[in-house]
Amino acid sequence: MLDQAYIPFAVAALVLGLVKVIDDYIRDSKYKLPPQVPGVPFFGNALQIPPSQQGPWAKELADKYGEMFTIKLNGQTWVFLNSSRVVYDLMERRAGIYCSRPPFPMPQGIMSGDSRIVLMPYGEKWRGVRKVMHNILGSRQLNLYKDFQELESRHLLYNYLHNPDRWFSANGRYSNSVIMSVVFGRRSDLGDPDVEELFETVEEFLREQQPGMNLVDGFPILDNLPKPLQWWRPKGQRIFEKTRNVYKRELDRLSAKIAAGTARDCFAMEFLKTINSKTDETQTIFTLGTLMEAGSDTTRVSLGQIIAGAATYPDWVVRAREQLDAVCGDAKRLPEFADRKNLPYITAVVKEGFRWRPNIAEIGVPTLLIKDDEYEGYKFKAGTIFTWNAWAISLSPKEYKQPERFWPERFMNDDLNNALKGHWAFGPGRRVCAGWSVGESNVWIAIARLLYCFDFHQVPFTGNKAQFDVDIKVRSEAHAALIERDCSEAVNTKY
Numbered sequence: 001m002l003d004q005a006y007i008p009f010a011v012a013a014l015v016l017g018l019v020k021v022i023d024d025y026i027r028d029s030k031y032k033l034p035p036q037v038p039g040v041p042f043f044g045n046a047l048q049i050p051p052s053q054q055g056p057w058a059k060e061l062a063d064k065y066g067e068m069f070t071i072k073l074n075g076q077t078w079v080f081l082n083s084s085r086v087v088y089d090l091m092e093r094r095a096g097i098y099c100s101r102p103p104f105p106m107p108q109g110i111m112s113g114d115s116r117i118v119l120m121p122y123g124e125k126w127r128g129v130r131k132v133m134h135n136i137l138g139s140r141q142l143n144l145y146k147d148f149q150e151l152e153s154r155h156l157l158y159n160y161l162h163n164p165d166r167w168f169s170a171n172g173r174y175s176n177s178v179i180m181s182v183v184f185g186r187r188s189d190l191g192d193p194d195v196e197e198l199f200e201t202v203e204e205f206l207r208e209q210q211p212g213m214n215l216v217d218g219f220p221i222l223d224n225l226p227k228p229l230q231w232w233r234p235k236g237q238r239i240f241e242k243t244r245n246v247y248k249r250e251l252d253r254l255s256a257k258i259a260a261g262t263a264r265d266c267f268a269m270e271f272l273k274t275i276n277s278k279t280d281e282t283q284t285i286f287t288l289g290t291l292m293e294a295g296s297d298t299t300r301v302s303l304g305q306i307i308a309g310a311a312t313y314p315d316w317v318v319r320a321r322e323q324l325d326a327v328c329g330d331a332k333r334l335p336e337f338a339d340r341k342n343l344p345y346i347t348a349v350v351k352e353g354f355r356w357r358p359n360i361a362e363i364g365v366p367t368l369l370i371k372d373d374e375y376e377g378y379k380f381k382a383g384t385i386f387t388w389n390a391w392a393i394s395l396s397p398k399e400y401k402q403p404e405r406f407w408p409e410r411f412m413n414d415d416l417n418n419a420l421k422g423h424w425a426f427g428p429g430r431r432v433c434a435g436w437s438v439g440e441s442n443v444w445i446a447i448a449r450l451l452y453c454f455d456f457h458q459v460p461f462t463g464n465k466a467q468f469d470v471d472i473k474v475r476s477e478a479h480a481a482l483i484e485r486d487c488s489e490a491v492n493t494k495y
């Protein structure tokens with residue numbers, strides 16, 4: 001039971017929330033926003049936004065309202081940017097003022113102890129963590145990843161051959177093991193309960209940070225309520241503890257190996273040497289944990305995406321195979337990174353996979369405008385939230401010919417080797433994904449090898465996430481023999 005003494009505080013917070021909405025309304029009249037989607041008083045459009053798969057919902061609005069529209073989510077104003085043109089003009093060319101994050105008291109404050117980089121406001125703290133990310137994920141480090149990607153993708157093929165029904169878990173193991181090897185110096189196994197638990201925490205985080213999910217994120221003023229009155233807090237605290245334990249377990253494991261003298265060289269070992277008594281422990285744990293989180297789910301989902309594209313639009317697979325067979329022969333050897341220049345079609349397949357269904361951020365990731373701005377007759381107030389409407393842009397016929405089709409040829413152009421050009425899967429501007437080059441190469445080597453060795457056939461579709469059924473068969477006896485010959489050792493390599 002709540003203490004009755006708190007009731008006046010609760011009423012005061014709600015009144016303040018209401019006053020803020022009215023005040024915003026009056027002050028908003030000085031500004032001019034893109035067409036506003038009709039909503040209801042107080043909650044705005046928060047009751048219309050679906051709890052998941054928000055991409056198709058936001059696309060419908062884009063089809064109706066054009067290049068920009070405005071919605072109100074509880075107390076906040078969101079402007080959706082629905083064309084590459086406006087995303088480029090605002091979030092890329094004016095990146096310096098479109099790069100902060102709105103407050104997220106639930107997923108960032110409580111669930112992440114204010115320590116997850118992806119939701120940090122622009123400023124000193126974000127810059128510090130971003131620098132750490134850059135040191136480990138920057139394109140200069142790509143060679144460090146190659147040996148692990150090479151080994152782990154062999155393991156992936158072996159899993160597909162022997163456990164085709166567990167292909168989605170195999171993608172998860174592959175993605176996780178690459179980043180774990182670099183950061184913590186250890187590999188992960190198929191069905192590893194630690195990996196499964198990591199993915200659970202990712203899902204919890206993604207669910208809770210969805211717009212409209214938590215009232216306090218729409219009315220951050222509620223964060224001032226006394227803690228016992230914050231009905232969302234116990235749940236957030238539980239998720240925080242679980243997530244922290246999942247991350248800390250890896251650090252403890254590494255510390256034990258360091259003490260025993262059995263640790264392999266890895267990024268976390270170097271990072272721990274830079275830590276002193278002033279370092280915030282939760283921040284250290286979340287910086288290293290974010291690498292596991294961001295590095296695992298994204299690659300897993302992107303691979304699933306291309307497999308869905310192969311099963312539903314098989315015509316392009318034939319063309320990918322022609323190029324793979326010309327370079328690697330008939331089950332003679334696996335594709336390698338060194339073949340990249342002779343396999344431009346695979347690079348286009350990877351880009352098309354990122355575009356085709358932007359599942360990782362269906363309606364983009366919100367950024368906060370930090371200074372008043374004007375654009376094409378509109379006047380935006382500092383504090384307005386902007387997002388790139390990823391689903392709407394990716395599936396717009398004004399942006400892409402036959403957008404529904406998985407069609408890698410659309411990327412066979414002068415920008416082929418610029419992984420960021422032609423789609424927004426890694427986000428725009430200063431908050432662009434810190435791990436894009438690792439992510440792109442993860443997907444490239446895995447998909448080149450999978451397409452070379454396996455056939456993917458559609459079985460009735462169950463959704464537009466990667467968790468669908470697909471019938472996977474090795475291409476030929478010769479390809480099976482190649483996998484047995486070249487990949488079993490990868491499965492038996494332990495560290």
Ligand code: HEM
Nearest residue numbers: 117118294295298299361365426427428431433434435439
């Ligand atoms: C494989 C495909 C990947 C995709 C499609 C992807 C996508 C994204 C997106 C959409 C964002 C948000 C961008 C924004 O706010 O504008 C992001 C941020 C981020 N990603 Fe990725 N990502 C991928 C792989 C990775 C990998 C492998 C890592 C690290 C191991 C990583 C680390 C990060 C980090 C640290 C951020 C936060 C950046 C910041 O807020 O400053 N990503 N990613």
